Amino acid sequence: MNPHLSYQEILEYIDTINPVTYAKTRNHLTGAVSRLSPYITRGVISLPAVRDRILQKYSQANAEKFIQELAWREYFQKVFTTKQQEIFSDLRFSRDDWHHTEVTTAIATASTGITVIDNTLKELMETGYMHNHARMWTAMLACNVGKAHWYNMSRFLYYHLIDGDLASNTLSWQWVAGTSVQKQYVANQSLINNCSDVHQQGTYLDMPIELIGVGDVPLALLTHSPFNFEMTYPTADVIADVSGKTVLLYHPWSIDPLWRKDEAGERIFIIEPRLFDRFPVSPLVLEHMIALLRMHVPTAKIFVGNAETIPGIENATVYSKAHPTTEHVSGYKDPVAELFPQVTGYHQSFFKFWQACQGD
Template sequence: MEFPTTLEAVYARIDAFDPAHYARSRNFLNGGVSYLSPYLSRGFITVPQVVARLKDRGIGMEQAEKFIQELAWREFYTRTWFQRGDGIFTDIRHPQEGVLNKGIPEAVLSAETGIRSLDTFLATFPQRGYLHNHLRMYLAAITCNVGKYHWSEPAAWLYYHLLDGDLASNALSWQWCAGTFSNKLYYVNQENINKYTGSRQQGTFLDCTYEELPLLQVPEELRKSAKADLVFTPPVTKALEIQADLPTFVYTHYTLDPTFHEGEEGNRILVLEPSHFAKHPMSPRTIQFIYDLAENIPGMQIYYGEYASLHIKAIFRDHPINAHFEGIREAHPTLSPGLLGEFNSFFSYWNKLSKKLS
């Protein structure tokens, strides 16, 4: 799947999306997924914008409930990030059980886990920057719950390469699979993988019942640990040209909405902070994708430096990534404005949100 970077192409993708087909087939590798996640994670489009375009086509909650529920998962994870900050990068509810290994299985990096339908996609993942959500869950289950690796380093490796890398969705999905943000560990066996990937493989370390999975010893294929080399290449940027008599609109790689104060005169700056990328590096391919999206915003300048060093009172959209910014903070777009309180689980959140949406 290709990911175009013009707003017109993304709108066309939303308008061609079939929520009914998605509901029936989303778990299959060839299912009707939306391929909107890279744009949602960058804030290039927002969840309310997507739902509004569906409504413009006469598609409401009843027809699109499963898809809107998946969008709500994204909002739930972002909401958790707002509330917990960097706490999302540590085990949330309780420590991960049964951890025996650090790092990441070498077999994952070399695409040699022995699960062919996973290895096929792992082999091209760094170049493509995308994995179907079911493959991500399979990877987490195999790495954490069969290989007994802590979730944090494999999650950082996945995030590094993902075009749709969202720190909250990524870290909290890994924690959900590893059982540190859920009530149980997520397991998958070969039968399930064969069903949803269209494969017929047998004789792997996953070729057993679900009852047997928690009792497995770490298979030979996953025993060798490696350290992923997550090198961040700083961007080459030009000196900023600021017109002091105009307002300054600041964007981040999570808040790249071209409709933000669209048509208003002002300085427009994409801020990429070195302190952030030192902790959460991204691949050159992902950074280039972000630059390409930013080209949709007229007059955009790129600044690689700390926001505080700009010494400006900017206007920006609220997001956990810019919690430390000083200036005029505008509301984060959400399906749940006014929905207060902390929610310990997605379904406690969804129960309240779905009533508002209905």
């Protein structure tokens, strides 16, 4: 996804999305998905702004499936906001059949033997994007066939995703692995073939769906190694002492060009080791993030360090946008615009959340 589109160009791009075609084709790897996720994840455009733009051209009924997918994102954000650090452990259900808690080598090297998954893993490493179904298949292959615990596998995927989002990624892995809902998601070769242009047979997934994940871990998925991805930090800008000043603090999920745009103040983008050491991202992801920052908040300076070490920050008036990863940041927190602000609290499943959104 081109990180150099202006806000107006993103809106014009949204005008090209047809939610009816989207609903019909989105499950196929070549389907008409929007590819808006890098912009949405980084906070460049809000969920209500996307929805409202779509509703300018299409009826609520025609846009329903697309809006429901946007709502999945909002659901995960709300779970993260309520559960905080708990999302990084089994949320509701535990399993006792894990084979290991590391990173499955065949997945990290795109050599699982399942052609579609290997192709989409290679595309991920080259472009930072992966179709939703390919993410689901990768996660189910790792956790439910290869029996790798989801936590380090989710960090592996997050490392490569230009739309990497701690809530959507972590909670999707938990959803697939059956630790947030009681059922594990599985797919067999025939389902994968039907949703792609590849028609492979005779693989270790070529069996009735009810047999997937039953029995021993296939040889191809046995090898694993520790999560060893490291973060390469960018060169930081020089930040003068901000004592007595107004600071507008940006983080990786709040690159919002409209936020307090006419206000005076020092605009600082924080890359905090407390976050990135734990959840590193690839050089490609970092490059993409910084390109979005340069495009949408060109006056922002980059600070590499934990927020409290910005010189003079304790004597500044600080504003930021609320996010679970910046709870420790002092100052005023502006809320993130939501599709369904009236729906609050924790819902155990997306279905229950969606019902609440419909007023049921």
